[in-house]
Amino acid sequence: MKAFSNLLSDLILTSSRNRKLSLLEQYFSSTPDPDRGYALAALTGSLNFKNIKASFFKNLIKEKQDEHLFDLSYDYVGDLAETISLLWDQEKSGNMPRLSSLFENLKKAKTDELNNYIINILNISTADQRWAFIKLFTGGLRIGVSSRLVKQALANYGNVDLDEIEKIWHGLHFPYINLFSWLENKGSKPKISIYDIFHPMMLAHPVVMEKDLAVANPKDFVAEYKWDGIRVQIVSHSExxxxxxxxGDEVSKSFPEIIKTIQGDFVLDGELLAGINNDPKTFNDLQQRLNKKAPSEKFIKKNPCFIKIYDVLFFNGDDLRDKTLLERKKVLNSYFSTNRSPMFLSETIDFKDWRFLDKIRDISNKQIHEGVMIKSVSSPYIAGRPRGKWFKWKRNPKNVDAIIMYAQRGHGKRSSFYSDYTFGVFNKEKELVPIGKAYSGFTDEELNRLDKFVRTKTINRFGPVREVEKTLVVEIAFDEMSLSNRHKSGIALRFPRFKRIRWDKPTNEVETLEQIRKSFLD
Amino acid sequence: MISIDNKLYIRDIDTYIDPFFPVERAIITHGHADHAKAGHKHVLCTPETSEIMKIRYGENCARSFQTIKYGHSVKIGRISVTLYPAAHILGSAQVLLETPKHRIVITGDYKTILDRHLDPFEVVPCDLLITEATFGLPIFKFNEPEMEIERLLDNISKHRENTFLIGAYSLGKAQRIIWLLREAGFSDDIFVHGSMDKLCDFYQSKGIRLGTLRKATLDNKKDFKGKIIVAPPSALKDRWSRRFENITRCYASGWMQVKQRAKQSQIEIPLVISDHSDWNELTNTIKQTGAQKVWITHGREDALKYWCEKNGVQAEPLSLQHRDEANEL
Structure with missing residues (x-):
């Protein structure tokens, strides 16, 4: 545990990628099995504790520390593990257990022993160790280290390709003994059945018009609609x-009717949408379905789903990921020459030049498409977000002016900054009503200025939330506006973010709720 | 009763404490820029503070200085003013305003832990305590500074190829860090940023031994390998720091208690060393002065106010501007 907490403390304070990689490599080479495997699981977010969650620690600290003082502290620090680690005093000295025995003890402990075991760990640890320990349970380490970076460190350590690790990753189990033994040339590469695992998906970059498309030849690309559903991977075989x-989370249980119907030997990539017979409904409709983890038959009948398929990774046992997209599409075309409901082929769009596609992306059925996807015909299926292969070209966002009403401090990198803003517009009664919340779209410099605005213009405080003078207008970009009876304004914005801060604009020039409803909802 | 308002103006004697704008009469608690401004007519402060103000703002930064040593008083009208050590920086003082029936203490910035290069903090009993609250949250509990210095030295011995750039405010913090390094037995030359060498000389002239200091100029690049350079925090991000190779950025401040803060400022070695009181020092001081009323000048006032009220002490935040967390000194 000591070595692990040192590692986390060093990582969070290192900004250079190379130094992070070398810290990780050093840790993997100097830490024995199975501890390093537990650490690897923690660093990649693959550790799960069912009975210990963030709230467990909150309750513990609230027994020791006044609740209001805890809230103020948490609001200030912006990181639960760090807040608690600083509020808790080291009460006695003792030997911190190894990472692996810590885990095993927690797993074995009965519910009534758990409390005392954890309190004892907190009592004997230093602030850094407490911080690292609590971080294991609070979901996401937030230390500026992505899973991908950790895998890169593994690749460097074993002198293998990152892609090789990605491909078997989801079939590995902690404490990763076979992985380390392969990386250290002591054992063979772990054998993983393709049907047992999730295969990391290939992702797209957003189009930057001048840079990406100006130099690209339309003939080298295929275009498809960018469906507004959720991306899924279908892994099917005889069993x-x-x-x-x-x-990579398994969601089979939420879609029993789909699982039951699909037959074959393949791994497919596609979009899950609400609707039947290849006729998609809106994301809002899908949302209903997604909210239910275990839907009843009646609910399923009322809220049917289907899948648009746009890629294939394995077919009849063959790994097609190194083939070109064109070849993979051929396999799909022939498979979908017969009806495979509830799976349908995602159609491609014929186009000659980018300008034509630009029009399509904006006029395409607004509730169902988000724009278009552009994919290089020669692209193999590469896990992650490789450059220059796939692009997403979203519809131009819509914009609306609104007035900042409330602000709250951010978390992680932005703790201490007021970075979460609630904004609103006037309704018929001349009353300012919130229409959304935005956390992004501003530069660091703008954030500094916004933060100052909040601090000097606060008129009210509700716990961590500050109400500010209603004087600042911001231009908000968003993808979609929909009706919502959850909000007082009656509308909800999808993915709102700052576009511009209108320091100069008077609030009486902001359009009213009625006006914006009219222009975006009709 | 002595009447003092929320700008720390004492009507009876037409005097401000640490005013942000030029006034007729000012009492200055210490030489930091957010407390000591140039341009007042008559200034009352400790001898050290007057020297510091003259070094920073020139001989004529006030028309007249009246200085009193710690523990000494002057009578202005019916009010007696006494200065007591605040252990924040050299010359820093708490101000006691006193009539036979009423005692007000303005702490200025202060810390209560023993810092052997300064006169120790004294608790001054009073009716109204006007305190700072820079680190007024229970998460702020500072370790012994010696432990932080040890961690730094350990790091230097392991990474001799790097240059260790320590951000520390030019007045007070920089000299304390250098002094702590000397106390820990670090005898190498230490390099300092141009903005602090006069102040270091001043500290040395008061008998605080800082050893051999050299200006951080680029005469010989290799000179800086494994060396310590002390510079004001602003220089850490400035072009100034780009002249050195293989820099490890360190920052000596109470803010460094919060890792996420250190990360935001891209600090690799945070040194949690503060010249302000931590939570326990703040709350203990309030208890020990026996004050029934507390005003909080600046800092995390919410929590301290809450604590006071829970402990039967009336409290009010003054939220003095210009002294927010952006300029922690």
Whole structure:
């Protein structure tokens, strides 16, 4: 545990990628099995504790520390593990257990022993160790180290390709003994059945018009609609079918009717949408379905789903990921020459030049498409976000002016800055009503200025939330506006973010709720 | 009763404490820029503070200085003014305003832990305590500074190829860090930024031994390998720091208690060394002065106010501007 907490403390304070990589490599080479495997799981977010969550620690600290003082501290620090680690005093000295025995003890402990075991760990640890320890349970380490960076460190350590690790990653189990033994040339590469695992998906870059398309020849690309559903991977073979989300979480249980119907030997990539017979409904409709983890038959009948397929990774046992997109599309075309409902082929768009596609992306059915995808015909299927292969070309966002009403401090990198803003517009009764919340779109410099604005213009405080003078107009960009009875304004914005801060604009020039409803909802 | 308002103006004697704008009469608690401004007519402060103000702003930064040593008083009208050590920087003082029936203490910035290069903090009993609250949250509990220095020295011995650039405010913090390094037995030459050498000379002239200091100029690049350079925090991000190779950025401040803060400022070695009181020092001082009323000048006033009220002490935040967390000194 000591070595692990030192590693985390060093990582969070290192900004250079190369230094982070070398810190990780050093740790992997100097830490024995199985501890390093537990650390690897923690660093890549693959550790799960069912019975210990963030709230567990909150409750512990609230027994020791006044609740209001805790809230103020948490608001200031912006990181739960760090807040608690600083508020808790080291009460006695003792030997911190090894990372692996710590885990095993926690797993073995009965519910009534758990409390005392954890309190004892907190009592004997230093602030840094407490911080590292609590971070294991609070979801996401937030130390500026992505899973991908950790895998890169593994690749460097074993002198293998990152892609080789990505391909078997989801079939590995902690404490990763076979992985380390392969990386250290002591054992063979772990054998993973393609059907047992999620295969990391290939992702697209957003189009930067001048840079990406100006030099690209339309003939080298295929275009498809960018469906507004959720990305899924279908892993099917003789013994059944599984559905994974983009992040590799299995979501099969939420879609039993789909799992039951799909048959074959393949791994496909596509978009799950609400609707039937290849006729998609809006993301809002899908949302209903996504909210239910285990839907009843009746609910499924009322809220049917289907999948638009746009890529294939494996087919009848063959790995097609190194083939070109064109070759993979051929396999899909022939497979979908017969009806495969609830799976349908995602159609390609014929186009001659970029300008034509530019028009399509804006007029395409607004509720169902988000724009278009552009994919290089020669692209192999590469896990991650490789450069220059796939592009997403979203519809131009819509814009609306609104007035800043409330602000709250951010977390992680932005702790201490007022970076979460609630904004609103006037309704018929001349009352300012919130229409959304935005956290992004400003530069660091703008954030500094916004932060200052909040601090000097606060008129009210509700716990961590500050109400500010209603004087600042911001231009908000968003993807979609929909009706919502959850909000007082009656509308909800999808993915709102700052476009511009209108320091100069008077608030009486902001359009009213009625006006914006009219222009965006009709 | 002595009447003092929320700008720390004492009507009876037409005097301000640490005013932000030029006034007729000012009492200055210490030489930091957010407390000591140039341009007042008559200034009352400790001898050290007057020297510091003259070094920073010139001989004529006030028309007249009246200085009193720690523990000494002057009578202005019916009010007696006494200065007591605040242990924040050299010359820093708490101000006691006193009539036979009423005592007000303005702490200025202060710390209570023993810092052997300064006169120790004294608790001054009073009715109204006007305190700072820079680190007024229970998360702020500072370790012994010696431990932080040890960590730094350990790091230097492991990475001799790097140059260690320590951000420390030019007045007070820089000299304290250098003094702590000397106390820990670090005898190498230490390099200092041009903005602090006069102040270092001043400290040395008061008998605080800082050893051999050299200006951080680029005569010989290799000179800086494994060496310590002390510079004001602003220089850490400035072009100035780009002249050195293989820099490890360090920052000596109470803010460094919060890792996420250190990360935001791209600090690799945070040194949690503060010249302000931490939570326990703040709350203990309030208890020990026996004050029934507390005003909080600046800092994290919410938590301290809450604590006071929970402990039966009336409290009010003054939220003095220009002294927010952006310029922690």
């Amino acid at each position: 059944g079918c599984r559905l994974y989300s983009r992040t």
